[in-house]
Amino acid sequence: MPNVIHEFNDMIRKLRKELFGKGPERIHTVFVENMAVSTLYGNLTPTELFLSKTQEGKDMIHAARTKMIQDVYSASPPEGMEELMGAKLVHLFSDIKVEENMAVSVFVFDKNIM
Template structure:
């Protein structure tokens, strides 16, 4: 059950990123650990964002946009409900960051009860 739910969770993360950001990550892996769902995403940046990385100011803008905008996406009640309906638990907190140089983003969703364990 857990592997399938982890896969569905990853697909939902991709779908939401694509819907709000315009493209989803090229590769995504989600794992459930206790009350946490940890999603690692590779290949997140758009061509425009990659171009912006040619300057320090551009790097800062891309990082801020990718972290702050993603937090706002996940604070949307409709978005949260989609995750909560899939998991059957409420989101308590979300932590998100991106390493611009390696184009790897991590989001940790903290739920109010343990997630399905591996079987």
């Protein structure tokens, strides 16, 4: 199971690096029934860290990161994710706490992945 978690985290990191120019520094993922719950730390780019000094900047980063990642996953999950999990990704719930530079994503699959 640790190898599956490692591969899953690598997929998340790679996709976010491609989208935002920087992947999370650390990811912690747990599998629970039909869900993978990932906590991502150290997400923001240097530019986003600068922008996050104002409330408008925080709001912009939050909106862009949550909407963009949900749109990307709804269009198509990362290559190999469904094969790795042995299940189809049906929903992604994602949010970021800009002040703490921490995000959480809940991947919901069509059947248990454990």
